[in-house]
Amino acid sequence: MNEFKPLVFSGVQPTGNLHLGNYLGAIRKFVALQDTNDCIYCVVDLHSITAQLVHEDLRGQIRSIAAAFIASGVDPQKHIVFNQSAVPQHAELAWIFNCVARIGWMNRMTQFKDKAGKDRENASLGLLAYPSLMAADILVYRATHVPVGDDQKQHLELARDIAQKFNIDFQEKIRATGQGVDMVVGEEPIHGYFPLVEPLIDGPAPRVMSLRDGTKKMSKSDASDLSRINLMDDAETIARKIRKAKTDPDALPSETEGLKGRPEADNLVGIYAALAGSSKADVLREFGGVQFSVFKPALIELAVNVLSPITGEMRRLMEDTTHIDGILRQGGERARDRATKTMKEVRDIIGFLQ
Structure with missing residues (x-):
């Protein structure tokens, strides 16, 4: 050997x-x-x-x-x-x-x-x-x-x-x-x-943070279910959690440097990038300058498209x-x-x- x-x-x-x-x-x-x-x-x-x-x-x-x-x-x-x-x-x-x-x-x-x-x-x-x-x-x-x-x-x-x-x-x-x-x-x-x-x-590795506090990791032990997207969540629940995700009042920056000091914005952009298989820089080139009222629906659509097939198959297997x-x-x-x-x-x- x-x-x-x-x-x-x-x-x-x-x-x-x-x-x-x-x-x-x-x-x-x-x-x-x-x-x-x-x-x-x-x-x-x-x-x-x-x-x-x-x-x-x-x-x-x-x-x-x-x-x-x-x-x-x-x-x-x-x-x-x-x-x-x-x-x-x-x-x-x-x-x-x-x-x-x-x-x-x-x-x-x-x-x-x-x-x-x-x-x-x-x-x-x-x-x-x-x-x-x-x-x-x-x-x-x-x-x-x-x-x-x-x-x-x-x-x-x-x-x-x-x-x-x-x-x-x-x-x-x-x-x-x-x-x-x-x-x-x-x-x-x-x-x-x-x-x-x-x-x-x-x-x-994508570091996914809480939807309620961008300085803390997303965790299954967090008391608030709104802090995380569970793999068993349906499309409606995913949409509700992303809509309620904490943000700040400013528009998204055009470059990653602008995410510094904005943990919630950084987290949502990072989640979008990870789900899309792209980079934060790519996401900001597409969405730089837009408000979260525009970005969140796009993130919801992407998250549902990626996760719904997995959720559906998990439910079928668990039955x-x-x-x-x-x-x-x-x-x-x-x-x-x-x-x-x-x-x-x-x-x-x-x-x-x-």
Whole structure:
């Protein structure tokens, strides 16, 4: 074995309603990546219980994420779509990685500090160890690439640190078992088992902000439903939310420099650009000098045209849970086959009896 086979892995948590930010920032990229890569897309339901243990309808949320993948254009026959808890090897490798990772590494994770808040002592151990499970999600398939946003870059760096430490600590055993790949860690050539996963960054990711406050990210946890466009919203609801979106009294500028200090204007122009597959500069060349009373109807028309087919297909899929469950079950079986092979080799490398 001379090199790692290129493989893309990514996952989405089944917590709350998916919104426009999730679609533009992640799911649409999943669809594009599948054309040129071998892909595994996961509904990370184990992660969903780290911050909130009890969910009202976790099964429904899992199905909703899977429906969004498929309705957006992910092909579950050519690639793998499954839910994380169906593959117990994720949790098994996460435990091993808990023993590889250092407490100091975990304490540096800014997302834990943000989610735990001031009451860190009352946060779950799972929330602290979340990045270790994320590393296991990726590396149990020996994935080589992960599409990431700004909020996950630190976790991906940790996955690389965990893989690197495992490879160095076990390099002689990896070589003895014949399971590894010649690679360079830093400037040192070693025989490693896990790839040092690379981020996939395809240009600047659209940062979709709240429709009620252009300084805050669009979030499914926001108390106001008017702050976001949900993927399950119908055309009338989308139109109402965009009409009510916060703006300022000035006309749109003709150049992007004029968006500085105007977060709501910048957000709406950015949403239009992302939905149209163009740039903010292109949008302003078309709409520079016009009032929001003209721009918002154009944005409504575009958003409805892009999102309505996805919404309709999601609704159809959610009405047939047997079909969704079948896709997840088949995907879980295919994922389990790959993960089982990895864990057999990892146990051999560590020295567990099998």
